[in-house]
Amino acid sequence: MNWKLPAICVALIAGLGLSAMAVNSANGQEETLAGAGSPERGLPRSRSDMQLSFAPVVRDAAPAVVNVYSRRVVADRNPFAGDPMFERFFGRQGPRQREVQSLGSGVIVDGAGLIVTNNHVVAGAQELRVVLYDRRELEAEILLADERTDLAVLRVVADEPLPVLPFDLSGSAEVGDLVLAIGNPFGVGQTVTSGIVSALARTDVGITDYAFFIQTDAAINPGNSGGALVNMNGELLGINTAIFSRSGGSQGIGFAIPAEMVRSVVQAATEGGELVRPWLGARLQPVTSDIALSMGFDRPRGALVAEVYPGGPADQARLRQGDVILSVDGTEVNNEAAVRFRFATRAIGDEAALRIMRNGEERNLTVTAAAPPGDREGERVVLNGRNPFQGAELVELSPAFNEANGLDPFTDGLIVTRIQRRSAAEYFGFRPGDRILSVNQRAVRSLREIERELARNDDAREWPVEIERRGERFARTLRL
Template identity: 35%
Template sequence: MKLGISRQALVAALFGAAAVGTLSIAPQILSPEAGAQPIAIQAPAGAPMSFADLIERVEPAVVSVNVVSERKVNNTGDMEEFFEQFRGLPGLDEFLQQRRQQEEEGAEPQTREARSLGSGFFISQDGYIVTNNHVVENAVQIEVVNKDGDEMEAELVGTDPDTDLAVIKVKEKGHYPYVRFGNSHNLRKGDWVVALGNPFGFSGTATAGILSADGRELGNDSPYTDFLQIDAAINRGNSGGPTFDLHGNVVGVNTQILSPTGGSVGIGFAIPAELAQEVTQAIIKNGHVSRGWLGVQIQDLTEDMAEAQGMPNNDGSIIADVTEDSPADKGGLQRGDIILSVNGQKVSDATTTTRLVGRLIANTSNKFDIMRGGKRQTINVVVGERGDNLSAQRIPASALSEGSGENADEATMDSLGVTFVPLDDEMRQRLGLDEDEAGLVILEVEPGGAIEEAGLQRGMVILEANNEPVSSVEVLKKAIDAAKKANRTKVLIAVRVGQITTYRTIDISEDK
């Protein structure tokens, strides 16, 4: 496993964080030879008396990955690693700080050769191997060693630092034993799993345990991965190795541990098989992974918003805006749509939606289950490729200038405590709206009214009420009346603030 702290760590740390990798050969397409079959076994009923049959069958597909890499180092970095075990001694921090300043004023960091050990496994008969990105990072030489001790030179196909996955390929042509990816969603907490790998250089090591948890988030270093947590012993050198279910299917790729000592304490993490398969197939086909881009602005669906839409709970996220000519726009998603699931995976809030979309492979068709106008439907969207700067420029909120609306037709709603003026062409242009966009501009807000309690202010524009464009005060009144007839106490509104659209609710439970 990748350590990343000191040789004698005194505090808990995560090991095996992703880092930027490189590509070294042209992309190739995975195409197993005709008649080739992956390793598969019949799982025993209940708790097995032994894992020996399973391990004996899958072990030939598991390899040790030995890497020679180059890294830039300086003397201070080496000293800090050594002195970490003496952290807390008087004057140590000041001494290291002085050394850092001297390094900054001195020569450039030196390039040194480094050696690392990891694990991997064959996923095709023609020699493709899955491992971790951090195992082969900056590699200048890669060697794999199989169960029988045969050493084979390998080359880098591609990496995906965001998921800490990499694919290498044995240079020598041959017919290699391989395993296949399973489905981690079929596992339940408490199910048996078996991990194989090369911990501390001891190749062919097998450990067993259970699935401790799933859906683990490990911070911003892994934005696209919900990890499996397993208690099968995972140590340094297990990185990139497989975790198997009792059918011999790979359900996870071991990547990180949580440990105060650098050794296993029963908390290991694996990349789910479904994600690993998507990423590795993309690497084999294209040499890299292109992240999905939908082209929407989303926000959490609150309990009040769900109540306004007649939904039983607030699981989901609401689309606040759709970028013109984006994949979402072309696919038919609209402002106000509530995303319930992506490819069958339920959405709980805006964060999970962002993570799910970010994991999608560019130029693939994906199923979005949404709620629109109180009716559930499914829309298929071909996501685009995420670029460096896909966010449209946004102008912050700006109130109406003094004197604005004096000559316009004003309309007051005493029940909400607000005075509106119609949205005109000048305001549409200033707010970045389409020329035919309907809306009501808030001119005055009465203290204590429903509009003020909703946080709305002068200059904001109400575009929709319960999914209906608000072209006049009469339309807004009809939406409120319809909500009351349905025994609802909230109305969902789309509000334009500057060039940003957000959703809020207005309390109509009583006249304010």
């Protein structure tokens, strides 16, 4: 006769500390309930397993997580200032100053006093204080603040080496791994919450320009920003940066900046304070279902190379338009954001291994990470003379300038950065951000070209001009 144990019996057996077993009614063989999965990632099999604690991990990691307090003074302008009736009764009211304080968390990553936090925690701060785990308060200074990654590196001076949270750079994190979030939510004091890795490589969050986040359901609330996301080895998996919430509180969707990106920002801070991001020199687009079908893929995967910048790293590595990048350094990528993140975490001069698909055949390429060409600040020139651009300040676009200012790295030409008051450029309606395409029906892409064109037609009364403004092109003839 075949017997089948009721579910409640199985539960009771597990509760007594015995190995939980289930009887296979078909062949009488016994299988453990935790048969699936490796020993490193297994289900609890006994009461003692259910009584395991995160306390040892917290004891090691918590001392390296600090509270960050920033203070700044802002001017509040009275909305009735300038109103004749108001000033008649109350007199002239100047702007009043008020103090604004913000609270966040930070992580000590170097015993000499380097602390990583979110840029939005310290942005505009006139005074910074860090409160350590043992309640000591130290003044802090900003070594590097990067708005595009929302990371900042602070430095404090202590009498003794500080506890450090090491980086997890193994890349072995998987969805379902247990994690801890440590920070100071709502200013109540250091708090630890637990959860799992809900997703990896989130790129459609829209928080930073280098969107590539670890998603977790560990409770993260205001004040946790800049705190640590810790794995079960007591290593820094990421810096908690944002939550998805309609109420302002945790709803089980939090995001952390991966340790690879954090490490690269810290390295830049310690090597001079300037963060130069390597670039690939290729414009990429997602592989849609239609594109995958046309290329013979069984599913959409990879990032399609739509354009290659002449002379850039991709061009030198012989990457071609129409290639599909499948992986970077062995990590699968499926969109441009993932490729950008992988390159942004490399140092200038490092080599990256690409696995690509070309004409139905997979190939390996090696790309050397390089800084985008050009001047990050850009050469700025104010135009003078008898022409419609008199009083306009122009800058010549380059991949380096575009990258630093959040513009398309492939865009070239000249862009208006400032307009002088009471100038011809102001009269004719030019605005900062306008991109000049042509003058007198001749394309101008450099400061030298536009200066030569203006000098050639110095006595002209009519000036055909073409500009681009917010993605739209406008052509008109200006008359002096």
